[in-house]
Amino acid sequence: LLGRCGAAGLAPLRELAKAPEPGTEFAVIAGLGALGPALAKDAVEALKPFLTSKDPRIAAALARALGELGPAAGPSLLGMIGHWDEQVAQEAATALGKIRPVYEEALPKLRERLMSKKPEDHWIACRALREMGEPAGALVVDLGPLLDAAETSRWAAMHALGGLGAAAREAVPALARLAEADPDPRACDEAVRALAGIGPAARPAVPTLARVLLDPKSNSGSAAQQVLIALGPEASEAIAPLAAALADPVKGAAAAEVLGKIGEKAVPALREALRGGDARAKANAARALGAVGPAAAPAGPELAALLGGQDTDAARTARYVLTSLGPAAAEGLRTLLDSPDAARRADALGLLAETGGAAKVGVPKLLALIESETPSDRGNAAMALSTIGPSISEVVPQLGQKLARANQAEAIALTLLFVDLGRYGAPGLIAGLKNPDARVRRDILSVMRRMTKPPRELQEAVEGLLQDPDPSVQKGAKTALEFMRAGPRVMAPPTAQDRAAELDRALAKLGESEVWKRKDGAAAMYGLALNRLRDPRMGPAAVALLRETDAELLHYGAITCGTLGAECADAVPELEKALDKPDQQDRLLAVMTLGRMGAAGAPGLAKALGQQDWLVRRFAAEALSGMGLEAEAAEPALRKALEDEMPEIRELAADALKRIEYERAQRK
Secondary structure, eight states: OTGGGTHHHHHHHHHHHHSOOTTOHHHHHHHHHTTOGGGHHHHHHHHGGGGGOOOHHHHHHHHHHHHTSGGGGHHHHHHHTTOSSHHHHHHHHHHHHHOSSOOTTHHHHHHHHHHSSOHHHHHHHHHHHHHHOGGGGGGHHHHGGGGGSOHHHHHHHHHHHHHSGGGGGGGHHHHHHHHHHOSSHHHHHHHHHHHHHHGGGGGGGHHHHHHHHHOTTOSOHHHHHHHHHHHGGGGGGGHHHHHHTTTOTTTHHHHHHHHHHHGGGGHHHHHHHHHSSOHHHHHHHHHHHHHHGGGGGGGHHHHHHHTTSSOHHHHHHHHHHHHHHGGGGHHHHHGGGGOSOHHHHHHHHHHHHHHTOHHHHOHHHHHHHHTOSSHHHHHHHHHHHHTTOGGGGGGHHHHHHHHHHOOHHHHHHHHHHHHHTGGGGHHHHHHHTTOSOHHHHHHHHHHGGGOSSOOHHHHHHHHHGGGOSSHHHHHHHHHHHHHHHHOSOOOOOOOHHHHHHHHHHHHHHHTOSSHHHHHHHHHHHHHHHHTTOOOTTHHHHHHHHTTOSSHHHHHHHHHHHHHHGGGGGGGHHHHHHHTTOSOHHHHHHHHHHHTTSGGGGHHHHHHHTTOSOHHHHHHHHHHHHTTGGGGGGGHHHHHHHTTOSSHHHHHHHHHHHHHHHHHHHHHO
């Protein structure tokens, strides 16, 4: 506190320093150091009595305090780097290096130590130089010979060079040689870390770093990967070897991560990988393009070609990347609209609607698909058209005539399109209300309830249907007019009795023999669970659904268990069995549900961490990272996951372990 008082605290601290009480020396030294550079001259003078102390602990504290006082403490620290205690000498060297502005008179003395034949002198000098950073660049030439010296001196030199930044560019070739060829794996790792510290100036080492990353026998691959990631576009010389490694089961994911950080320059090589035949290479290339961002737009056609293919991992990643590209993905998706595969056309139309790229494809192309004989084409094309907005109003009359002739299945997509267009879609709805099929007219009226501010001419058309020959159409027109005039009805929230009665009905349906009735019951129970209804009958019913053979019932069972959380702990054995199913979606659903089970789900998540499917491992690691001490049972599996080939899984595992340790310490 006296040290923080500035000049007012100097006098009492000086008196205390003259004859400190035993045990108070450390506090007095720290206080004088806290006075800072403004009072450095007086503080250094007051600290001089401690320079003669034979206690290395006091000497180490003194070195740290002097380091806070700036250049005025330089002479004292220079003397201390020759202290008989090695720990004190290293503390003094570190403090000397931290002085700002750099104490330039220290450089000649540090050079003398670099020229010494004693490894301990080399280490002390290198420690100071690392802290000094680029201003100490003049001594790079003196550090060079130490790179070929004995182990301790070699490591010390590499440690120093990593702190000198761009000033150490002359040492890059020598460090690259050590990173790849030093017989000591630890020295290789230290050389790579030194290159990381040098930063963009380490670009000449990029080919070497790529070889280190891809070498299955190297222990420095992860460090080399981080250097290449930091270099980003400057690492473009690594594109060719990294692209060739995308199919590698061990190194492919790391290569993709680096290529993604290299950015736009890597796009041509990644497009070529997407055209290849290897599923893993395509998935990794798509993942890398996702990291590239908007500059990956030229790869749109190759990404679109993956949709609906047999490579599910690659297709899923391609979908994510195309979505992130937004309207820029339109050119790639356009090519799929002529595909003979209906599923691929549906994917393309869905993504055009989702990304806002329909306008770039053009209204004529989408109109042609509305004329398609395939129902999914008509519905998805209408959905895509609805995202273009009022600019398609000129074709609404043409589409309205189509709605006037459409059957019940065809009509719904066009009706939704016109309703989404609001007043611009009114002419189409008016035409559709003249459809000769009463069922179509009734369906149009039902969808029109969503329109809260319909134009007057549309209301008049609906009023005309009050005299329709079909009673169901008359009733639909009356209801539609009520909604149009008063807006959507606000329903009162259900009471506790209502919810209990609804659960009774849902559980009764679950006991039926017909599958469709059980599905209705399962859906209703899941909805109640989402709305925070908790009843002791729900857990066993949800667990029973996990034993069903129908995929939809299994799905409802899993998501209901996940919503109920620890109340469904009995579901854990069934969920663990699901981890062995061949379908990836089943395994992912099991992992997500186990993640909601608290400590009971941790063993199952540990099992998932050992799966071959990287996405299952990632979901498991993510779930465990949010569980804290409840993930304690999975601790061995998490430690093993620290060596996973996927960087994001390693990071999630590390986060989970840190949280376990923190909460364990808090509990103690």
